[in-house]
Amino acid sequence: MAHAQILKESxxxxxxxxxxxxxxxxxxxxxxLLSILFRGFNFGLDFTGGTVIELGYEQPVEVAAITTTLADxxxxxxxxxxxxxxxxxxxxxxxxxxxxxxxxxxxxVFRLLSATAETGIELRxxxxxxxxxxxxxxxxxxxxxxxxxIGILVYVALRFEWRLAVGxxxxxxHDVLFTIGLFSIFYIPFDLTVLAAVLAVIGYSLNDxxxxxxxxxxxxxxxxxxTVIEISNRSVNQTLSxxxxxxxxxxxxxxxxxxxxxxxxxxxxxALIIGVLVGTYSTIYIATAAAVWLGLSRADLMPVxxxxxxxxxxx
Amino acid sequence: MNQYPLWKNLLILAVILFGLFLALPNLFSQDPxxxxxxxxxxVSAATRAEIxxxxxxxxxxxxxxxxREGGRALIRFEKPSDQLRGQAxxxxxxxxxxxxxxxxxxxxxxxxEALGLQPxxxxxxxxxxxxxxxxxxxxxAVTQALERFTGDIRTLLRNDRIRYLTVGHEDGRIAVRFxxxxxxxxxxxxxxxxxxxxxxxxxxxxxxxxxxxxxxxxKQEEIKGFAxxxxxxxxxxxxxxxxxxxxxxxxxGERRIIVQLPGAQDPARxxxxxxxxxxxxxxxxxxxxxxxxxxxxxxxxGAALYYERNGQPILLKRRVIVTGDQITxxxxxxxxxxxxxxVSVSLDGQGARQMRRVTTDNVGKPMxxxxxxxxxxxxxxDGEPVKERVRSEEVISVANILEPFGRRFQTTGLDSSEEAHxxxxxxxxxxxxxxxxxxxxxTIGPSLGQDNIDQGFRSVLIGLSLVVVFMALxxxxxxxxxxxxxxxxxIMIIAVLSLLQATLTMPGIxxxxxxxxxxxxxxxxxxxxxxxxxRNGSTPQASIHAGYDKALSTIxxxxxxxxxxxxxxxxxxxxxxxxxxxxxxxxxxxxxxxAILGSxxxxxxxxxxxxxxxxxx
Numbered sequence: 021m022a023h024a025q026i027l028k029e030s031x032x033x034x035x036x037x038x039x040x041x042x043x044x045x046x047x048x049x050x051x052x053l054l055s056i057l058f059r060g061f062n063f064g065l066d067f068t069g070g071t072v073i074e075l076g077y078e079q080p081v082e083v084a085a086i087t088t089t090l091a092d093x094x095x096x097x098x099x100x101x102x103x104x105x106x107x108x109x110x111x112x113x114x115x116x117x118x119x120x121x122x123x124x125x126x127x128x129v130f131r132l133l134s135a136t137a138e139t140g141i142e143l144r145x146x147x148x149x150x151x152x153x154x155x156x157x158x159x160x161x162x163x164x165x166x167x168x169x170i171g172i173l174v175y176v177a178l179r180f181e182w183r184l185a186v187g188x189x190x191x192x193x194h195d196v197l198f199t200i201g202l203f204s205i206f207y208i209p210f211d212l213t214v215l216a217a218v219l220a221v222i223g224y225s226l227n228d229x230x231x232x233x234x235x236x237x238x239x240x241x242x243x244x245x246x247t248v249i250e251i252s253n254r255s256v257n258q259t260l261s262x263x264x265x266x267x268x269x270x271x272x273x274x275x276x277x278x279x280x281x282x283x284x285x286x287x288x289x290x291a292l293i294i295g296v297l298v299g300t301y302s303t304i305y306i307a308t309a310a311a312v313w314l315g316l317s318r319a320d321l322m323p324v325x326x327x328x329x330x331x332x333x334x335x
Numbered sequence: 336m337n338q339y340p341l342w343k344n345l346l347i348l349a350v351i352l353f354g355l356f357l358a359l360p361n362l363f364s365q366d367p368x369x370x371x372x373x374x375x376x377x378v379s380a381a382t383r384a385e386i387x388x389x390x391x392x393x394x395x396x397x398x399x400x401x402x403r404e405g406g407r408a409l410i411r412f413e414k415p416s417d418q419l420r421g422q423a424x425x426x427x428x429x430x431x432x433x434x435x436x437x438x439x440x441x442x443x444x445x446x447x448e449a450l451g452l453q454p455x456x457x458x459x460x461x462x463x464x465x466x467x468x469x470x471x472x473x474x475x476a477v478t479q480a481l482e483r484f485t486g487d488i489r490t491l492l493r494n495d496r497i498r499y500l501t502v503g504h505e506d507g508r509i510a511v512r513f514x515x516x517x518x519x520x521x522x523x524x525x526x527x528x529x530x531x532x533x534x535x536x537x538x539x540x541x542x543x544x545x546x547x548x549x550x551x552x553x554k555q556e557e558i559k560g561f562a563x564x565x566x567x568x569x570x571x572x573x574x575x576x577x578x579x580x581x582x583x584x585x586x587x588g589e590r591r592i593i594v595q596l597p598g599a600q601d602p603a604r605x606x607x608x609x610x611x612x613x614x615x616x617x618x619x620x621x622x623x624x625x626x627x628x629x630x631x632x633x634x635x636x637g638a639a640l641y642y643e644r645n646g647q648p649i650l651l652k653r654r655v656i657v658t659g660d661q662i663t664x665x666x667x668x669x670x671x672x673x674x675x676x677x678v679s680v681s682l683d684g685q686g687a688r689q690m691r692r693v694t695t696d697n698v699g700k701p702m703x704x705x706x707x708x709x710x711x712x713x714x715x716x717d718g719e720p721v722k723e724r725v726r727s728e729e730v731i732s733v734a735n736i737l738e739p740f741g742r743r744f745q746t747t748g749l750d751s752s753e754e755a756h757x758x759x760x761x762x763x764x765x766x767x768x769x770x771x772x773x774x775x776x777x778t779i780g781p782s783l784g785q786d787n788i789d790q791g792f793r794s795v796l797i798g799l800s801l802v803v804v805f806m807a808l809x810x811x812x813x814x815x816x817x818x819x820x821x822x823x824x825x826i827m828i829i830a831v832l833s834l835l836q837a838t839l840t841m842p843g844i845x846x847x848x849x850x851x852x853x854x855x856x857x858x859x860x861x862x863x864x865x866x867x868x869x870r871n872g873s874t875p876q877a878s879i880h881a882g883y884d885k886a887l888s889t890i891x892x893x894x895x896x897x898x899x900x901x902x903x904x905x906x907x908x909x910x911x912x913x914x915x916x917x918x919x920x921x922x923x924x925x926x927x928x929x930a931i932l933g934s935x936x937x938x939x940x941x942x943x944x945x946x947x948x949x950x951x952x
Contacts, residue, residue: 143778145780153468163907171903179892213915216912220900227893231889234892238885259863266852270853271852273851281845281848282790284841285842285845
C-alpha cells in the first residue's frame, strides 16, 4: 500500500540510550535550576508590579527627548523604547522605593507628554499592576502549576499505574523546568501569558506521554514475549510517526502564532514551542525511562481480573 | 460494516447545524454605535427624528437609527470617527434628561436578532476599553464602624449624664475610662443594653475603671461584607453616570472589585471618579474662641481647626450637623445671584430634621461647608508595599444662616463648574463604605484592539491552512476528512463561545490555535492505527473499525489530562490566563466530538457498507 510516510517502520533503540539521555537531561536541569536560583526571571509587569504605557505618535520621536521630559518631572528610572516603529513608544516604570505606586502615574505621564509633544499622541495601551497584586499573581502561578501536577499524578495513577504516574510527572517537571529555565537563561520577559503557556505545556507533554503509555500497556497485554525494555522500545517506535506528526502540526500553528500573532502573544508562543519540542523528547527519554527504572513489570499492567468476568482480549 | 445507524448520523448533523446556526451572528460586522436612554420614559419617535435632523445638520453620516427594547434608541455609524462626532453632536442636541453611551452593535438581520442569537463577547484587549481592579480596604471599614460606635457611646453616656473621663478606641477595642466603680458598672449595663452588637467587658487598670467593647469576629465579617456590597453599588452608580454601554462591575474574591468598561477611552476621568471619596460636611463656626490660640496649639474643647481654600484658618465646632450620607440628591448648577457654580442639595428625613433644628437655633450665626477628599496610596518602604490614607479637608464656604432651612438648599464656593458637576455626581452616587485603591489597570486603545483582532485571526487562519494542506497531502482522503472536521471544530468553538457569551480575549485566541493543533492529534492517532492495521494484513473495513476502536481510549485519556490542566488554569487564573483556559476547555470538548464522532461519520459515509479494495490513507 503506497502512502506518503515520514518514517518507514522504525526500530530505534531509544531506551538503550537512556543513560546518556539521563546524563544530558540531568546536566541541563542543573543548569536551569542554577539559573533560576541565581539569575532569576525577567518577570514582566504582571508579577513585579509597575506601569507600562504604549503611545502612538503622529510623527517620529526621539526616545532621549521623552526620557528627559519625564526626568524633569521627577519620573526617573523610566525605560523608554521604540515598540515596532519610531513612532510607537513603550514606557516602563517599575515601582520605586519610597515613591507612590499608584494608577495615577500613567495619567501624569500621558498629560505631561501630551503637553510637550508637538503633534498628537494616541494612548494605545496602559497597564498598571500594583505591587501587592504582582506578589499574589506570582504565588497563584506557582500554586496553579503545583495543583495541575497533582491532579495529573492522581489521574494517571488511577488510570495506569503509579510507576507510570511518577514517570509522567517526572517528565512534566523536566519540561516545565527546562522551559522556564530557558526563559531565565536568556532572560526573556516572563509574564502571565508565559505562565499560561507553561501550563499548556504540561497538558501537551502529558498528552504525548499518555499516548505512549497506552501503547506500552496494550503491548504488555498482547505480547507474551520480550523484556520490559524491548516492549517499551517497540511501543515508542510504533507511536513515533504519530508523535512526530502531531508535534509537527502543533509547531506549524505555533510558529504562525509566534511570527504573525503580534508582540502580545510572542512570549506565549515561544514558551509553547520550547515546551512542545522538549515535551516530545521527555516523553521518550524521561517518562518511559523513569517508569522502567522504577521497576515497571508486566504484572503491573495486566487487567485486574474480577470474579466472574472473562478477560476478552485474549486470542 | 462501518455504518452508523441513521439516527446517529442525523444527530451528528443536527449538532453541527445547530453549531453553524449559533456561530452565524459572528459573520456580521460590528457597527460603531451610540445607545441613547431617556432618564424617564422612552426615547420617542419624535426624539429620534430630532436626532436624525441634528446629525444631518452637523454633516455626520448615520447608518441607521433604531428603536430598541426598553424604550432606548441606537444610532449606527459606518466609522468610529463618525461615532465620536455623533457623540459630540448628541451632547449639543439632547438635554440632561437623556444618557448616551458609546458601544458596538453587530449589524444583524432582523430574523437573527429575533431568535436572540448573539456574536461572541469580545474581551477588552480585542475591542478596546478600560479594565480596573479595585482593592477595598476592609480594615478601614471596621475601624470606621468602631469610630461610629465610639461616638455613639459618648453621646449615650452624655445624654444619660453618666460621668466618664475619656472614650476612645485603639487596636480594635473601645475603652471608656471612669473614676468610680459604681459609675462604671452602671455604664456597663447601659452600653450592653444599647449596643447588642458589641461584646462588652468591665475591667480596671492603674486605679481607673474601664468598660471595654469589641466587635465580635462575626460582626466584623458582616461589616466587611456590607462594605464591599455597598462599594459595588456606589461604583455602579458612578460608572453609570459616565455613560458607557455594558459596564461590568463585579466582585472578585474577598476584597476586590473588577470594573470593566468596553470602549471607554478616558482612563484618567474614570480613575478620578472611581477612587474619589469626596463628600460634604456641614458644621457651625466656633465664634466664641480665638483662632490664634488654636494656631498656637491650644485648640478649644469641642472645636477643630480648619483651613479655607485661600489658606485662612478657621475654627469649627466639632459636631457635624449633616454629612454627605444624608444627602439624597444633588445637582450642579449656577447660583442665581452671583453666577458662581453651586450644588443644590436635598437631605433625607433625619438630615432635614437635624438641619432645621440647628439652623433654627442659630439664625444669624455662620455655618461652614467642609469639602472632604481622601484617597489611599501605596508606597514601597523597604521593599514592602505600605498603604497610606491621604485625607484633605477644606472649608469651601462660610455663610451666615439667614433663616432656618431644611430639606433643600444650595452650597456655593466651588472652584469651577466641573468641580460642581463631579461633586454633585459623587453625592448622588452615594459614599463609599470603605476606602478603595486601584491596584491594577489595563487600558487598551480602540486601534490596538482592532490590531489584535486582525493579527489574531490572521495567525489562526495561516496556522490552520498549513495544517489543512499538510493533512490532505499526508493522509489524502482521510486527511481531507480530518480537515473538514477541523473546520467544523472551529465553528463549534465559536458557537459555544457565542452561546455561553464567554469572553474571547487574545490569549483565548491562542487557546483556539492550540486546540486546532491538538485536535488534529486525535485524527492522527486514528489514522496511524488504521495504517498499522493495514500493514498487519487486515481488510480495509476491519482496519477502519479497529483503528477508531483502539485509538479511542488513548484519545480520551490524553484529552482528560489536558482538561484537568484547563480546569486548574481556570480556577487559579485571572484575566488573560482565564481567557486561555476557557477556550482550551471548550476546544477540547468540541474536538473530541468532531474528531471521534464527526470524522467517523464521514469516513463511514465514504467507505462504509460496501466492498473497498484499498483505502486512500
